Amino acid sequence: MSKLHFESVFLRVTCWFPCISVLFFILLSQGVNASQSIHTVDLSNLKAQQRIVLNGQVQYLVDEQGLNLESVMQANDDQWQANTERRSNFGISANPYWFRLALGNVDQAGSPFFLRVDYPHTDKLDVYIVNDGVLIHSYQLGDTVPYAYRPVDNRIYLLPLDELALANIELYIRAESQGPMELPIDVLTHAEFYHQDKLELIWYGAYFGTMLVMFFYNLFIYILVRDVTYFYYLFYVASTMALQFTLTGASFQYVYPESTNLNNTLVLMLTALMPFSAVSFVRSFLKLESTGMRRDRIITRSFLGAFAILFVSSLFAPYMIVLKATHALSFLAVSAGFYLGLSGWRRGVKAARTFAMAWLVYLVFVVVFLLNTKGIVQPSVISEHALEIGSALELILLSLSFGHRINEEKEMRIQAQEQALHAQSSLNKNLDLLVQQRTEELEEANRQLKDLSIRDGLTGVFNRRHFDELFQIEYQRSFREKNWLCVVMLDIDHFKGLNDTYGHQFGDVCLKTIADVALNKLRRPPDLLARYGGEEFVVLLPNTDLEGGRTVAEKIRHAIESITLDNDGQAVTLTASMGVACVIPNDRDGFAGLLKLADQSLYQAKESGRNCVVCSVS
Structure with a gap:
């Protein structure tokens, strides 16, 4: 098989790879969402089980009328929908959702436990605990509520229900969010939670550690070479880290715990800023302004303008509109990055191979993230950490692209130096001949001039x-x-x-x-x-x-x-x-x-x- 035919086949496969990956992921996700009947969850065996996932047991109701707790408790059973698919992501909705669930033998759990809602970006999360039709306790949570209101100091929502010392309780949960309506809910022992939290922190430590290493390594190179492309890369890494730090809920926990209006605004700003920096990096890395086609320059300029508008709009425009627009443009921008990488590859830019692969990998994980956000696929380890995995792999591959680019430029410099040395050698040789010729001509001219100065102009004899x-x-x-x-x-x-x-x-x-x-x-x-x-x-x-x-x-x-x-x-x-x-x-x-x-x-x-x-x- 010829090299040209191989590259053609490879490009076709890579173009279809994101679609195939997403289809496989959807089928896999649908395969694990088996239906299950709704019943009271018995916690008497929690110590042995350590963790019980509750999404398959909850019932939900879409609140289109602004219901309160009393109205919800009096609602007919046929108004509630069973979550037979064990969904934890209900997509983006302008209406609040109500969820209800019964827990039995709470006082016989055998170990301290938490009720956990493992999603930090719900705007309002009101939890009502009812026993025999009477409200026993309630929590007002969410990222629009001061962080100090949380009963447990953590980036996600943890409720110590074992402290109620009741046998049976009913939970009514009202969730409202301008972003994705996610409610991954479970009960787990303290030991299990701290074990999972430790693994989660190890993962985040590895992720942010990798990102910081990439940042400071390339910062050092930028200080040495002063190449503006490295600056855009640093800008991209920094905005990616800031966005991921915010999405984990750590920003609200450690940076602005009392600023209840800042979280949504910051998410929108960083969601627009990250692709803006990415497009700037792509534009500089592939040298589109100097060597790219006019169409490619128009594409990148259009994206830069659009993300700049979205960045400003995040300060005053409706959250849902800006979020949807940013997600759509981000998908197109990542796709454009993959396309521009292929285009650079075809133009003979060696570093564009790894560059295109980086954007292809990121494109797959962005698609998974967007499908998870829309509720098309349900949360899993991969979908919940899609942006983190994708961005880490992408930035590592982009760093390798930098290495390829440096090697390519080094080879070009060596070749240019060899050509310059050859040209200099030829020039010196020609210059020596020219100097010798000019010297002889000058000596002859001087001799003639001297001869003219000592001879009579008419007769030619000495003067x-x-x-x-x-x-x-x-x-x-x-x-x-x-x-x-x-x-x-x-x-x-x-x-x-x-x-x-x-x-x-x-x-x-x-x-x-x-x-x-x-x-x-x-x-x-x-x-x-x-x-x-x-x-x-x-x-x-x-x-x-x-x-x-x-x-x-x-x-x-x-x-x-x-x-x-x-x-x-x-x-x-x-x-x-x-x-x-x-x-x-x-x-x-x-x-x-x-x-x-x-x-x-x-x-x-x-x-x-x-x-x-x-x-x-x-």
Whole structure:
């Protein structure tokens, strides 16, 4: 079987699982509700039995007329209905219920005992004890009556009937509640009650202990990671614990025993607050606002708005209306949580598998709780603790979902880090190549820039500034090494006339041509040519005596003399005058004198008729 087919089958099974579970639970509950005739309950064997369930022996009457005790005692037998199905939950009713029951041999029970009504949320519970048609004693109980009125300090209702010291009594019980009409009633010895109460407290201790562990464990994680999803989870756990603490009757017993109007209001508020926090958690856990479909976002926003309205309505709206609306919306919200978990699973969110399973489990127990509330199924260990069992299992599974989510995000972070490292490595490699390329380009640009800064823009030979720097260096070297240093000053003859006659563009051509010719006559690497200014050039010849300088100058002069330029069909010849000066320096700073001597020689060449070389030795 392929993985895809398996997941499809699994999803179909999980979708039908709540319905199958509920149907099985209903059939099971109906199977144990065997009918039994009504008769006086004999308590003479209570010590041996320890506990006698009375629901199958009570008769009940729906009070639609506001009856009092006297009217009820005078009612015909046919007005009373036998509880042959042993029902303890009569659903939600706007009318009070009357119950009656006879107990025989009360004084022969053999052990102290309680009459117990094991449901703490009845608004008004009036118990009348009658003997031979005469009212002997009465109790006014319920969560709308101060807690101090209870004869026994306990979260449920306990009546010490053995203290009456009567043989036979009749009980008339009037129950009124805006919520479910439940009357799980029995008689049990003190020993049996304390044994059961101990087990009950162990169960509640385990439940609330588990919830507190989940709360503080995830609180610690929230403090470390500051993920808002953990905050919503903590909000959900806290509201769930508060609701369960209230439903057990412990809130009325320990927190507000004198606030008779607070219990129903608090139940409604917490019943709305718990699913509100659950929807907020689902919305954040599955990241619906950023990655979810628009339909899913609309669903969660609608639920949040509806539960917020119900929360506010619990302060002033009728209890029964708000309770029914909250129960209906809670069922839909839990179903939506299961659906959104499946949707996330299909989108490839691994943590959504456990998430969907958590809401499926809770959905089953919510259905059982609602059926018990409506009186469709009768109370049992499972139905009475359905919300506690379901919420504990759900929150444990949700915590596991957190673990899966953390692992998934860890894998994604590791994968992202590996990709980032690979990208960084590639980037570094490319960056090294780019840096090397840019460095070479920059060096080339700097070289070109430096070359431009030391060369004449027109002729391409060195400029005067660079010549001055090199001339000073070569002069000092010649001083240290006691070698000859020769300077040749060159000036183009009649250059101003050329510019005036043929134009400045032709003059520029002449300058470039002479520079090329002169540079071509320099053979040694140390020799250099520079444009000194205007039509003047200077040649620096290190380690060259006067005769060598004369030879170089004559070669340059003859080369210039042989130049013929064409200007619009007219042949133009060029000549140049040169002054040569040589010296073996006897001080470090005499380079200006050598240059002046070469300039004087140039002047003499011009005075001698131009196109000649004049030499001088310092």
